[in-house]
Each structure stands twice: as C-alpha cells, then as structure tokens.
Amino acid sequence: MVSIYDIAKAAGMSAATVSRALADNDKISRSSRERIQRIADEMGYRPNLLARNFRQKSSSMIGLITDDVSDELSGMIAKGVEQALRDNGFSMLVRNVHHDLDNEQSAIDYFADMQMDGVILADSTLDSLAEVPSTKLPFVLINRFSSAEEPVSIVCTDDFAGGYDATDYLIKLNHHKIAYINGPEDWYSSIRRLNGYIDALKKNNIPFHSEYVKHGDWFEDSGYRLALELFRSEDPPTAVFAANDMMAVGVIDAARECGLRVPEDVSVMGYDDRTIAKYVRPRLTTIQLPMFEVGQMAGQVLCEMITTGHVPDGKSTRLLVRGNVIERETTAPLQG
Amino acid sequence: MVSIYDIAKAAGMSAATVSRALADNDKISRSSRERIQRIADEMGYRPNLLARNFRQKSSSMIGLITDDVSDELSGMIAKGVEQALRDNGFSMLVRNVHHDLDNEQSAIDYFADMQMDGVILADSTLDSLAEVPSTKLPFVLINRFSSAEEPVSIVCTDDFAGGYDATDYLIKLNHHKIAYINGPEDWYSSIRRLNGYIDALKKNNIPFHSEYVKHGDWFEDSGYRLALELFRSEDPPTAVFAANDMMAVGVIDAARECGLRVPEDVSVMGYDDRTIAKYVRPRLTTIQLPMFEVGQMAGQVLCEMITTGHVPDGKSTRLLVRGNVIERETTAPLQG
DNA sequence: CGCATTTTTGCAATCGATTGCAAAGATTTG
DNA sequence: CAAATCTTTGCAATCGATTGCAAAAATGCG
Incomplete structure (x- = not known):
C-alpha cells in the first residue's frame, strides 16, 4: 500500500506537505498541490481511513441498534438512518440485539470502544422496559422513551x-x-x-x-x-x-x-x-x-448533535411523527 | 480517556507490559497481570479499538452491500450475515446501493479505505448485469454470478x-x-x-x-x-x-x-x-x-477466507441452497 | 539592495495501541 | 558459587495520517 510517505519521497517533499496538499489546504502552493495530486493518482494512493480516524479521534461511523433488521419496519428505519448518515458523511454499523438488554449494552460498549461518533437505538419491541442507555456517546432514541432526568433526543411515531x-x-x-x-x-x-x-x-x-x-x-x-x-x-x-x-x-x-x-x-x-x-x-x-422518514430524521438529528457538539441547548428534542390513514377496502360507511 | 500509558504510570510499569497483561499474555507474571487488570478496572480503562485496529491493519469489520435492506429478503440476509460475523468477532457495516453500480463501486472503495476485512455483495436486483466487483478485498457474492476467470465465492439459492x-x-x-x-x-x-x-x-x-x-x-x-x-x-x-x-x-x-x-x-x-x-x-x-441461512453461510465463508488467508485452494466456492415447498392452501390435487 | 511581509514548506510530536529484541531478574544446576 | 537457563519486563519502533510551530523561500516596498 502506498502511503503519504511514499508520495512524499516520489515528490521530493515532506509528508506534511503531501497531507496538506491532498487535503486541498491552501497553505500549499497551487503548483505543488497539483503535482502531488498527480503523483498520488499515478501511484494509486488511497488514504488509510483507519489511520486518519484514529488521529482525528472520530470514526465517522454511527451504530444502529435494533432488535431485528429483518423486521419490515426496522428495515425501513435502517434504510432511512443509512440515508441520512451517508448524506452527512457517516456510515452505519448495525447490530441486532434481539430484545436482549445485555446484547444492547455490549453493543453500546463496543461502539464506544470503536470510537463511534454516536448511536441510534431503534424501535425496541421491548418497549415496556425501554430505558435510557448508559453511554457517553451522543444518541437518539427511536420509538423509545426515557424516564431519566438528562435531556435526550427522541424520534417517535405518534x-x-x-x-x-x-x-x-x-x-x-x-x-x-x-x-x-x-x-x-x-x-x-x-x-x-x-x-x-x-x-x-x-x-x-x-x-x-x-x-x-x-x-x-x-x-x-x-x-x-x-x-x-x-x-x-x-x-x-x-x-x-x-x-x-x-x-x-x-x-x-x-x-x-x-x-x-x-x-x-x-x-x-x-x-x-x-x-x-x-x-x-x-x-x-x-x-x-413513515418509518423511512423516522429513520432519516433520527439520523439527521444525531448528525447535527455530533457536528455541533452534542445536545442542542441541553434540552430534550422530541419529534413526534404522525401517520396517515391509508384508505383501502376494509372500511366503508355504516350501512342503514 | 484513560490509555494504557495511564495504567502503566499508575502501576509503575511500562505500557508494553500493560498491553501484554491486558491481552492476557502469559509472558507476564500472574501477579502483575492481576494487578494491572485490577488497576485498569478501577480506572475504567476501555481499549481504543481504532488504535488497535489501525496498528493491526485490520478493522474487524466487513461491509455488506445490498440494494435495499428494507426489502424483506435482503433484511433476512443481513440478519444472517450479522449473526455469522458476530460469532466470528466481526461487525457489519451496511450500505444500500439502490441498484446503482456507481454506488456499489464507491461503497467498495470506502470499505477498502476503511481497511475492512471483507465485503459481502448481496442479492442484486440488477442481476442481469451482475459482475465481479473490482476490489482487492476478499468478498463473497450472494445470489450473484461472476463471468470472470478468477475464483470467487458465491452463495446462491438454487x-x-x-x-x-x-x-x-x-x-x-x-x-x-x-x-x-x-x-x-x-x-x-x-x-x-x-x-x-x-x-x-x-x-x-x-x-x-x-x-x-x-x-x-x-x-x-x-x-x-x-x-x-x-x-x-x-x-x-x-x-x-x-x-x-x-x-x-x-x-x-x-x-x-x-x-x-x-x-x-x-x-x-x-x-x-x-x-x-x-x-x-x-x-x-x-x-x-432460507435467506437467513444464506446470509449466515456467506458470512461464515467470508470469515474463513479472512482467517485462513483468502480463497481456499484458489478455487471458487459455490454453495447452492435449495428451498422448500411450503404447502398451504392454494394448491390441491386436480379434481376429477 | 536590504528589510519587512507573506507564502510555502518541513520538523517533530501525537493519537493508542502492539511487538521484536534485548536486558534484567529469578531460578536451576553442576 | 558461578554459569546456564528460564521468566518477566522495558526500550523503542511502528502503523499512517494530522498539525502547531518554526524555518525557509518568495515577494513587496522604500
């Protein structure tokens, strides 16, 4: 694999300059920038995102915790979440926890260790015992509630x-x-x-x-x-x-x-x-x-929390999404 | 965040020793191991997996490329994949590519840059033009075919x-x-x-x-x-x-x-x-x-490829999974 | 031309872990 | 008791990028 050091050597410049040039930093002269860019392309350079994310202390990933992605509604949520995340430059790691709080906690721990930037806890079929998860990561709840004091962000169907x-x-x-x-x-x-x-x-x-x-x-x-x-x-x-x-x-x-x-x-x-x-x-x-939209909103809210630095105003956000009646064939005006 | 250096300082030992102790390496004396372990617990140490994975040049993640997780069959596949990966210590990043080859390619590039350990390409609804993806990562195809020379691993319903x-x-x-x-x-x-x-x-x-x-x-x-x-x-x-x-x-x-x-x-x-x-x-x-099983098999095969070092015998693996007739109420013996 | 500015570039540290090799310490053995 | 062996530990490099600060180069100006 070719690293910025290889490019630096080939270009006769320092790695720092290469790094900045590729980041399109305008501290680097236009001519050096173009030359480095060209050399990088020729050498087939690909950035090591693990290295970058590690240095930057942020993985650009968020974790989705769901009971079962194969459930139709959860699948729609996942799709919406992924969409919103991608639009914001994040990607989505999915973990099915199958209604098990231990699984959920271990998923959260894993996410934290992985330096994930946030977590979305979706749609627990266990909603009777839904609790605020214990985590320092920014998170958004979907169709779950919180009995806790601290402010939380929630997206819910109404x-x-x-x-x-x-x-x-x-x-x-x-x-x-x-x-x-x-x-x-x-x-x-x-x-x-x-x-x-x-x-x-x-x-x-x-x-x-x-x-x-x-x-x-x-x-x-x-x-x-x-x-x-x-x-x-x-x-x-x-x-x-x-x-x-x-x-x-x-x-x-x-x-x-x-x-x-x-x-x-x-x-x-x-x-x-x-x-x-x-x-x-x-x-x-x-x-x-509209589960897709619910997922999207949750993803969007989380990205904003991450980008702007956690909870907006230290207040809870609660988005209630109203469904629509879809008229089909099983309902009719009362006869007589 | 507390790192192994913090533990090392607290324990009066070197970071190397701490690292080895926590990895339960038996080069470290039992007493030191226990002491370090205890100190780590007390300080609430959590390993930085990004750092570890970076050093190890492997993210322990694999990417799942699917057209749409919210599709019922794709959802089942995703669930099976995730199950198998988790059993093997990997986690799953999902990307919906919506029948778009450009999306697929950019997802693959991202996965490669992210140092993912492998890719599963699932169930393209575009199967008429399914091609071998261009990637150096180990990969497994689900319900897709390859016209290429190189050996590939495929799990398919029959x-x-x-x-x-x-x-x-x-x-x-x-x-x-x-x-x-x-x-x-x-x-x-x-x-x-x-x-x-x-x-x-x-x-x-x-x-x-x-x-x-x-x-x-x-x-x-x-x-x-x-x-x-x-x-x-x-x-x-x-x-x-x-x-x-x-x-x-x-x-x-x-x-x-x-x-x-x-x-x-x-x-x-x-x-x-x-x-x-x-x-x-x-x-x-x-x-x-049995899409869940299909996903599981694909995940399992991929994990084995990764663990044992890529394609088994340099030969293509092709698992054909046969479905079952589920007898319900729309079929009956021909009358008369 | 010489000095002050501005623009470009490089040095070196850093992120948090892992690991080869060598050194120190402990134990065994003749 | 000294030499040999085994166990335990530490030094320092490394993974591949980013970045603050300082140095070098280029440019402007009187």
Whole structure:
C-alpha cells in the first residue's frame, strides 16, 4: 500500500506537505498541490481511513441498534438512518440485539470502544422496559422513551394521534360501535393508542364501552380470537380497529367465519401499513407509519448533535411523527 | 480517556507490559497481570479499538452491500450475515446501493479505505448485469454470478431446483396443464427457474407448451394480467406457478375474477415465501428460501477466507441452497 | 539592495495501541 | 558459587495520517 510517505519521497517533499496538499489546504502552493495530486493518482494512493480516524479521534461511523433488521419496519428505519448518515458523511454499523438488554449494552460498549461518533437505538419491541442507555456517546432514541432526568433526543411515531386518527376515521364513516383490539396492556405504545381511541370517542360524544376494548398479543391469531368474541357478543361492533395489521387480518378472518362481509357488514382498520396490508383481500385500510422518514430524521438529528457538539441547548428534542390513514377496502360507511 | 500509558504510570510499569497483561499474555507474571487488570478496572480503562485496529491493519469489520435492506429478503440476509460475523468477532457495516453500480463501486472503495476485512455483495436486483466487483478485498457474492476467470465465492439459492420442485409438486398433485409466470426474460434467476420448470415437465413426460410460459415484471399486477390471459385462453391451465409471491397474489385475483375457485378449480404456487404468503387468503403455497441461512453461510465463508488467508485452494466456492415447498392452501390435487 | 511581509514548506510530536529484541531478574544446576 | 537457563519486563519502533510551530523561500516596498 502506498502511503503519504511514499508520495512524499516520489515528490521530493515532506509528508506534511503531501497531507496538506491532498487535503486541498491552501497553505500549499497551487503548483505543488497539483503535482502531488498527480503523483498520488499515478501511484494509486488511497488514504488509510483507519489511520486518519484514529488521529482525528472520530470514526465517522454511527451504530444502529435494533432488535431485528429483518423486521419490515426496522428495515425501513435502517434504510432511512443509512440515508441520512451517508448524506452527512457517516456510515452505519448495525447490530441486532434481539430484545436482549445485555446484547444492547455490549453493543453500546463496543461502539464506544470503536470510537463511534454516536448511536441510534431503534424501535425496541421491548418497549415496556425501554430505558435510557448508559453511554457517553451522543444518541437518539427511536420509538423509545426515557424516564431519566438528562435531556435526550427522541424520534417517535405518534401513537396517540394514530389511535385518534384511526378511530376518528371510522366515526366519520358513521360508525359508533367501534371496537379496539389493542396490543398487550403493558406496552407504552398500546396505552398511547388506546388513549387516542378513547379521546376520539369522547370528542365525538360517543360513549366508551369497555367491552369493546380487548388486548391481544400483536399476533394474527389473537386478533382472530378476540374478534370472534366481539362478533358473537350481545351487541357486536360495526367496526373493529386493530392495533396492528397482523391482528387486523385475524379480524377479517373472524368476520368471514361469522358470515359478516368486510366492509359491507363490518369495517376493519389496521395499524402500521405493513406490506401485507396491500396484499390481503379486501385490501386493508390502515395507519401508515413513515418509518423511512423516522429513520432519516433520527439520523439527521444525531448528525447535527455530533457536528455541533452534542445536545442542542441541553434540552430534550422530541419529534413526534404522525401517520396517515391509508384508505383501502376494509372500511366503508355504516350501512342503514 | 484513560490509555494504557495511564495504567502503566499508575502501576509503575511500562505500557508494553500493560498491553501484554491486558491481552492476557502469559509472558507476564500472574501477579502483575492481576494487578494491572485490577488497576485498569478501577480506572475504567476501555481499549481504543481504532488504535488497535489501525496498528493491526485490520478493522474487524466487513461491509455488506445490498440494494435495499428494507426489502424483506435482503433484511433476512443481513440478519444472517450479522449473526455469522458476530460469532466470528466481526461487525457489519451496511450500505444500500439502490441498484446503482456507481454506488456499489464507491461503497467498495470506502470499505477498502476503511481497511475492512471483507465485503459481502448481496442479492442484486440488477442481476442481469451482475459482475465481479473490482476490489482487492476478499468478498463473497450472494445470489450473484461472476463471468470472470478468477475464483470467487458465491452463495446462491438454487433457482433451478426451486423451479423444478415447484413444478414437480404440482405434477404430483396430478396437474398436467401447468402455466409458469416468470420474471423478466433477461434475469438469470428467471432463466434458471424456467429451466427447472421445463426439466420437471420433461422428467414427468409432460409436453411443454410455450403458451403456458409468460413473462411478468415481478409485480402483482403483471401476475394478474398474465393469469387473466391464461384463464381466458383456449385451453386454460389447472395450475399456475408464479416466479414470486407478489405475482402469485395477482394470479389469485385473476382466478377469482374468472369465477375460478382456488384451489378447487385452479392451484396457485408462489416463490420466495415472503410474509404476504402467510397472510393472503387462501394462504399461499410457495417455495421458501432460507435467506437467513444464506446470509449466515456467506458470512461464515467470508470469515474463513479472512482467517485462513483468502480463497481456499484458489478455487471458487459455490454453495447452492435449495428451498422448500411450503404447502398451504392454494394448491390441491386436480379434481376429477 | 536590504528589510519587512507573506507564502510555502518541513520538523517533530501525537493519537493508542502492539511487538521484536534485548536486558534484567529469578531460578536451576553442576 | 558461578554459569546456564528460564521468566518477566522495558526500550523503542511502528502503523499512517494530522498539525502547531518554526524555518525557509518568495515577494513587496522604500
């Protein structure tokens, strides 16, 4: 490998001059600069970034901690993060921690030892126990919360608004008997979506019936079972809002099983807008979460923190990203 | 930050000794080793990996080049790669190149400058023009081919076998009129799957009808349109095999539109086993590709190349991974 | 031309670790 | 007890760049 010393020798100048010339420093005369540049090209010089970064005490890399990149939403986040980082001259190291706090801590330690410039902690499926990570690196949280005192930067999808918008959309379709199949009770995101649901009912003067709220486990089958209960109850709902798309698919199955047509007899609303939402029949109306943009924002915020020297004003940044209702085929105005 | 020199001072020994002690080198007496270790812990010493890697001329990182991590299959590959790398003490830098060869080249250059230990080039959607990358780094290709002389390592899903197995599965169900909706004609993977389809017909003494082979563009809608043509033709097929799951969903739509029941009147077979296959109704029978394992194997092979010093025997390694038929609800024995 | 400025360049230290070789210290052995 | 051997430690170089400061060269000006 050719180093700046080799170039220096070939050019009959010092390594310092070569370094500055290649950095296009204007302390070096134009003629020397061009000559050195040319020689470097001829010799096929490539800078050793490890050496440079080491000297500079910054790796120009940031670490992305995620539970599982192969999850569709996490993948979108990763893509957005990578995009923003690249635009800012950073690159992205990924570590899947599989819902394990020990893995997470060891990833953070590794990042710190590697002199990473920052960390993004994305979308922990463990959000019930999401904590502020212990690290001195600048970091940004995605869809996680912090109970700590210190200011943190967070980019989050707006679960409350999502719950509200979904419910409000169904109400606008004249539905009053709207059931909500939530995720597990102890998840923050579940709680926030539920609050959005409740708020939408209240704002529209629709009484809240606790029998209309069920808690699933995010999986299809729980949506199916709980919807069955709802459809077979005394006073079945005319619309069901599920807290994710998988459970919504289960709801559609349950409706079919009960001889109910979707959307004519019952409307179904999902959440997340995963790919499956476009492929099930009827196509699922759902809340789309712009995860790519969320990742991008998180990346951007982190880069700014790094560039400008950590936390802006020593204050927490909290970006709430609102999703959109994507109207497809599982919702329709209430008949009669 | 505390360095080994700080520890050396505190311990009254030289930095060399500290370095060796922490590396658990047995040239250092047990007592010194323990004392140094203890002091390091007390001072909260963390090794600077950038310095270490720089000195060692190896970053312990490998680069993953992919078109788009947010694609489900690429995400699975990335997950498998990361797993294998971590097991071997490497970490993974990801770069999305979005089907752009310039991006790919610049990513490779960056990786080389960064002193990465290797590169994995995954799953180019551009496979028609997949070429051997120009790099001196050890690399492994995933689902790509090389037209070059030099030996390369490749991990690939077995498209021929996939095409064969899918077709054979339908034949075993007594179908003889089997249509195949392929991807674009100029994709290698399309060609190989088609050959598998043809071979299965031949082995089972079923005449090949070119009217039964159509070329789509991988998207749902092309599956729909081409299936419509098939179902409305003179002699409609009793089974349709689509070269991916998206097009298969289109086929199901077309069948429904033509008043054909799936699977009673027509069987439908997909390819890839994406998540949507489990969520469409009826659930899609398809060829499952173990992408996680593919990624893992590629990672493993690369780590071995790096550890043992590049290409084994100077010969190409070519691992072909066969998928499995996942029986679900869109296929059934031919009636009557 | 000589002195003051300005522009270019080089010296040498530095970042934090690792490592070959030699030296010092400890232990064994005849 | 001295010589030989083995164990433990330190010196100093090295990896490839960057950078503060000083020196050298070029230029300007009276």
